[in-house]
Amino acid sequence: xxxxxxxxxxxxxxxxxxxxxxxxxxxxxxxxSPITVHKLKTIQEVIEDTLQRILQExxxxxxxxxxxxxxxxxxxxxxxxxxxxxxxxxIQEALNALLPEDISIRETQEVxxxxxxxxxxxxxxxxxxxLQGKVSCAFLRRYSWHIPYSIDVKLMQQxxxxxxxxxxxxxxxxxxxxxxxxxxxxxxxxxxxxxxxxIANRYPMMVIDIEADGFLYNMVRNIVGTLVxxxxxxxxxxxxxxxxxxxxxxxxGPTAAAKGLFLAKVSY
Amino acid sequence: xxxxxxxxxxxxxxxxxxxxxxxxxxxxxxxxSPITVHKLKTIQEVIEDTLQRILQExxxxxxxxxxxxxxxxxxxxxxxxxxxxxxxxxIQEALNALLPEDISIRETQEVxxxxxxxxxxxxxxxxxxxLQGKVSCAFLRRYSWHIPYSIDVKLMQQxxxxxxxxxxxxxxxxxxxxxxxxxxxxxxxxxxxxxxxxIANRYPMMVIDIEADGFLYNMVRNIVGTLVxxxxxxxxxxxxxxxxxxxxxxxxGPTAAAKGLFLAKVSY
Numbered sequence: 001x002x003x004x005x006x007x008x009x010x011x012x013x014x015x016x017x018x019x020x021x022x023x024x025x026x027x028x029x030x031x032x033s034p035i036t037v038h039k040l041k042t043i044q045e046v047i048e049d050t051l052q053r054i055l056q057e058x059x060x061x062x063x064x065x066x067x068x069x070x071x072x073x074x075x076x077x078x079x080x081x082x083x084x085x086x087x088x089x090x091i092q093e094a095l096n097a098l099l100p101e102d103i104s105i106r107e108t109q110e111v112x113x114x115x116x117x118x119x120x121x122x123x124x125x126x127x128x129x130x131l132q133g134k135v136s137c138a139f140l141r142r143y144s145w146h147i148p149y150s151i152d153v154k155l156m157q158q159x160x161x162x163x164x165x166x167x168x169x170x171x172x173x174x175x176x177x178x179x180x181x182x183x184x185x186x187x188x189x190x191x192x193x194x195x196x197x198x199i200a201n202r203y204p205m206m207v208i209d210i211e212a213d214g215f216l217y218n219m220v221r222n223i224v225g226t227l228v229x230x231x232x233x234x235x236x237x238x239x240x241x242x243x244x245x246x247x248x249x250x251x252x253g254p255t256a257a258a259k260g261l262f263l264a265k266v267s268y
Numbered sequence: 269x270x271x272x273x274x275x276x277x278x279x280x281x282x283x284x285x286x287x288x289x290x291x292x293x294x295x296x297x298x299x300x301s302p303i304t305v306h307k308l309k310t311i312q313e314v315i316e317d318t319l320q321r322i323l324q325e326x327x328x329x330x331x332x333x334x335x336x337x338x339x340x341x342x343x344x345x346x347x348x349x350x351x352x353x354x355x356x357x358x359i360q361e362a363l364n365a366l367l368p369e370d371i372s373i374r375e376t377q378e379v380x381x382x383x384x385x386x387x388x389x390x391x392x393x394x395x396x397x398x399l400q401g402k403v404s405c406a407f408l409r410r411y412s413w414h415i416p417y418s419i420d421v422k423l424m425q426q427x428x429x430x431x432x433x434x435x436x437x438x439x440x441x442x443x444x445x446x447x448x449x450x451x452x453x454x455x456x457x458x459x460x461x462x463x464x465x466x467i468a469n470r471y472p473m474m475v476i477d478i479e480a481d482g483f484l485y486n487m488v489r490n491i492v493g494t495l496v497x498x499x500x501x502x503x504x505x506x507x508x509x510x511x512x513x514x515x516x517x518x519x520x521g522p523t524a525a526a527k528g529l530f531l532a533k534v535s536y
Contacts, residue, residue: 009407101404101409102409104404135373137277138277138279138370138372139277201343201374
């Protein structure tokens with residue numbers, strides 16, 4: 001079996017996240033809810049189904065990790081095993097020809113059979129975009145959280161330092177998470193005010209980069225939501241330390257919108 | 269009556285262009301076509317309907333000109349007359365609160381009653397984006413025309429010079445246009461290879477800027493389509509001159525995709 005690595009970019013707006021979902025539904029639940037729910041597809045199922053069509057065999061695609069419903073990727077890494085003799089380049093070309101336009105395979109590469117996109121990942125970089133200014137942007141609205149009130153970047157930077165290193169991030173983890181341990185190591189966190197020159201106009205944008213050896217469910221979005229509370233003065237100095245040691249999700253800020261979140265890079 | 273000027277940004281992906289359309293349909297045409305067509309709204313009708321709701325009076329919004337179905341705007345200018353006493357800022361805030369997220373009012377200003385967004389326009393700048401490289405981009409796909417083959421920017425720049433100045437652009441005008449005269453003056457044309465750093469990854473992008481005192485129907489897209497034929501070697505040296513003097517649409521290249529087209533600026 002050959003092992004093929006993929007680097008995948010996706011606009012997650014129209015997807016229910018990365019992971020393939022169990023589509024079984026309780027008939028009772030259906031009867032109780034007469035409203036027709038338009039079920040969104042997941043990135044994984046779209047890629048697996050397209051690969052199956054190309055390779056004429058059942059394929060299981062393993063990603064570096066899940067991404068949330070509505071979140072995006074600039075560099076999701078995945079791998080799959082195949083018996084096919086098609087070159088990595090041919091597979092990439094066929095995928096890009098058949099996949100919907102909001103999923104794009106940036107790179108394909110044949111790798112050692114031991115490579116596993118999830119288990120071998122050493123660290124991940126997430127990037128979060130906050131669109132500033134009173135007026136939103138018709139083009140960036142899908143890719144950022146628009147905050148019209150002012151937030152103090154210096155306060156956010158000072159408090160963010162407290163997140164660096166190994167900590168128990170239970171307070172920043174969604175309660176529905178089934179993680180065995182909630183300790184993670186944040187290697188880097190940076191918060192910058194920039195101008196995003198998407199297409200032509202220039203928009204005030206705050207960019208938050210967080211790199212860690214791993215992330216808990218909703219961890220980036222909960223950290224961003226908490227930092228915004230600090231930036232707008234609702235949470236005072238030293239609040240990150242207090243929230244961390246409390247190990248209680250209720251003390252942290254709200255979960256930031258998924259649409260501002262990008263899985264930027266996975267390192268091996 | 270007060271006169272209010274608007275600067276409007278829009279993602280035209282989900283609209284049938286700027287101009288409000290007559291919704292009358294022939295019953296015979298309906299009977300012959302049993303397929304239900306999902307009719308797209310226009311930007312003008314969405315803004316007019318929202319203004320009517322805010323101002324509680326019927327409003328006619330005049331733009332600098334139409335934009336095509338699927339084309340975008342970074343700086344469409346429009347104006348409307350109103351009896352309302354609401355400040356321009358209040359009108360902007362109410363519009364941005366009530367309009368869909370893909371339409372954004374960048375500025376509002378009370379102007380002299382003689383200002384007319386269409387008749388007073390001195391020139392317009394259109395910007396066209398061509399995404400280069402073998403692989404498309406999940407994020408820029410809505411805002412650019414992806415051309416995977418290579419196109420020679422120098423050949424395109426040399427030939428484009430021939431378009432500068434006053435010419436009869438009949439060859440670049442859609443045959444369905446009802447324009448009285450097909451003479452226009454192109455003041456500026458620039459073609460550049462850049463790197464578009466939308467969000468994070470950097471993508472090879474060709475940017476074509478065309479500024480003129482006015483544009484015929486499909487003129488920018490037909491010029492871009494022709495320049496691409498030159499860039500890929502299908503049309504030789506001197507072809508722009510020949511196409512211009514022929515005054516025949518059939519000699520020019522194909523119409524470039526609407527999604528790459530942006531009305532960038534209107535000057536008064």
